[in-house]
Amino acid sequence: MAVDLLLGLQWGDEGKGKIVDVLTSKYDIIARFQGGPNAGHTLVFNGKKHVLHTIPSGIFHDKAINLVGNGVVIDPVIFKGELDKLEAQHVNYRKSLLISRKAHIILPTHRLLDAASEASKGKAKIGSTLKGIGPTYMDKTGRNGIRVGDLEMSDWKKRYRALADKHESMIAFYNVDVQYNLEELEAEFFKAVEVLKSITFIDSEEYIYQAQKSGKTILAEGAQGSLLDIDFGTYPFVTSSNTTAAGACTGLGVSPNKIGDVFGIFKAYTTRVGSGPFPTELFDDNGATMSRVGNEFGATTGRPRRCGWLDLVALKYACQVNGVTRLMMMKGDVLSGFKTLKICTAYNYKGDVIAHLPYNIEPENVQPIYTEFKGWNEDLTEMTEASQLPQELNAYIEFLEKELEIPVAIVSVGPDRKQTIFRD
Numbered sequence: 001m002a003v004d005l006l007l008g009l010q011w012g013d014e015g016k017g018k019i020v021d022v023l024t025s026k027y028d029i030i031a032r033f034q035g036g037p038n039a040g041h042t043l044v045f046n047g048k049k050h051v052l053h054t055i056p057s058g059i060f061h062d063k064a065i066n067l068v069g070n071g072v073v074i075d076p077v078i079f080k081g082e083l084d085k086l087e088a089q090h091v092n093y094r095k096s097l098l099i100s101r102k103a104h105i106i107l108p109t110h111r112l113l114d115a116a117s118e119a120s121k122g123k124a125k126i127g128s129t130l131k132g133i134g135p136t137y138m139d140k141t142g143r144n145g146i147r148v149g150d151l152e153m154s155d156w157k158k159r160y161r162a163l164a165d166k167h168e169s170m171i172a173f174y175n176v177d178v179q180y181n182l183e184e185l186e187a188e189f190f191k192a193v194e195v196l197k198s199i200t201f202i203d204s205e206e207y208i209y210q211a212q213k214s215g216k217t218i219l220a221e222g223a224q225g226s227l228l229d230i231d232f233g234t235y236p237f238v239t240s241s242n243t244t245a246a247g248a249c250t251g252l253g254v255s256p257n258k259i260g261d262v263f264g265i266f267k268a269y270t271t272r273v274g275s276g277p278f279p280t281e282l283f284d285d286n287g288a289t290m291s292r293v294g295n296e297f298g299a300t301t302g303r304p305r306r307c308g309w310l311d312l313v314a315l316k317y318a319c320q321v322n323g324v325t326r327l328m329m330m331k332g333d334v335l336s337g338f339k340t341l342k343i344c345t346a347y348n349y350k351g352d353v354i355a356h357l358p359y360n361i362e363p364e365n366v367q368p369i370y371t372e373f374k375g376w377n378e379d380l381t382e383m384t385e386a387s388q389l390p391q392e393l394n395a396y397i398e399f400l401e402k403e404l405e406i407p408v409a410i411v412s413v414g415p416d417r418k419q420t421i422f423r424d
């Protein structure tokens with residue numbers, strides 16, 4: 001069976017966790033393929049909210065296998081925290097959770113390096129979640145990293161020490177104020193590593209290959225969003241992994257010709273957390289309403305998310321880069337009550353009107369050009385059928401479908417599992 005992908009098309013937090021949870025009953029395996037605990041994926045069901053950072057969003061279903069793929073970076077301390085929470089909910093993850101031996105480990109000093117790097121950048125800081133993501137991927141590509149499989153080797157602590165010592169000298173080199181007590185951090189880290197080692201480690205590319213061969217259904221769960229991709233995002237204000245479809249091939253060991261559906265997920269408006277350009281950002285009451293009604297605060301850091309109108313130019317770009325086959329529109333309910341809605345359909349780029357995403361979308365180069373839509377007043381949150389959706393919302397969706405030439409298969413009308421409308 002081909003592997004289906006679910007990816008964020010904006011700057012993250014599109015609602016990936018919710019939809020993966022909704023779709024899990026259709027899949028045998030849910031696999032994360034990149035990113036790490038910079039992700040915060042929220043699931044809501046039975047009146048309870050759950051936030052996952054490293055563990056795939058299928059974990060609350062009894063039958064699905066949840067795989068942390070080779071492309072993911074794992075912080076054992078955060079991972080242990082996630083397991084503790086699952087245990088408190090009586091979720092039996094022992095048999096359903098697997099970790100790739102080739103996934104890289106985030107060390108305490110990676111987190112410190114992240115903080116030092118950001119502090120040294122001053123105003124130009126990325127707005128990183130400070131989870132050590134960048135430094136860990138740097139060690140991966142620099143061929144210095146420690147992988148999950150290394151934890152099964154006898155000499156890994158020697159390698160750990162050498163790497164942590166090197167990191168300490170790098171932190172000193174930054175010459176910024178980063179306070180830490182490494183002894184304490186290491187005590188917590190080594191304890192968490194022992195917990196991590198109680199989970200089953202596998203050669204995941206072989207596992208995935210055999211699963212595909214035997215007809216198992218697999219859904220790959222993206223983290224972050226396409227505009228945070230290390231190659232195709234708004235560099236340098238991006239994360240350090242390929243968040244786009246190709247990342248699923250390298251992050252799981254799936255060949256490109258074995259990719260099936262690519263589900264592209266987006267909010268009916270746009271949000272961004274952290275620094276970087278955001279052409280349709282709003283600084284007025286409309287933005288404040290999106291933030292308040294949408295409860296736009298980061299699931300990992302609690303930071304307020306910047307809000308703005310939907311950017312179709314950027315969305316088109318993300319659909320192209322990913323080869324999206326079906327769209328999922330989230331948080332339509334948040335737009336109820338807006339008299340007029342706007343979608344950015346082109347940019348004014350240095351005096352020219354363009355409809356593609358240029359190299360640089362900083363405000364001095366790019367001003368959004370909007371098409372206006374009539375809003376709706378109906379509360380969507382109790383709706384369960386596509387036929388109940390207001391006509392104005394249908395017009396909004398149909399416009400996007402026509403422009404993107406991709407069907408909108410799901411409209412989400414609230415955070416709960418049940419607040420999900422299937423259109424096909």
Ligand code: GDP
Pocket residue numbers: 008012013014015016017018039040041042043044293294298299330331332333334412413414415416
């Ligand atoms: P992810 O990182 O893509 O999984 O998304 P996050 O969990 O970081 O952020 C999405 C937020 O929106 C969470 O608080 C969800 O509970 C919430 N959410 C998801 N879908 C909807 C929706 O359709 N309507 C509303 N109002 N909230 C939603």
Ligand code: IMO
Pocket residue numbers: 008011012013014038039040041126127128129130131133134222223224225228237238239240273274275299
């Ligand atoms: P999910 O999976 C939203 C952002 C950070 C920062 C930039 C780099 O929940 O959608 P990093 O910690 O990777 O060095 O941060 O990327 N960022 C996210 N924004 N959702 C996420 O994940 C994010 N993961 C990272 O805010 O701007």
Ligand code: MG
Pocket residue numbers: 012013014039040041042299300
């Ligand atoms: Mg999130």
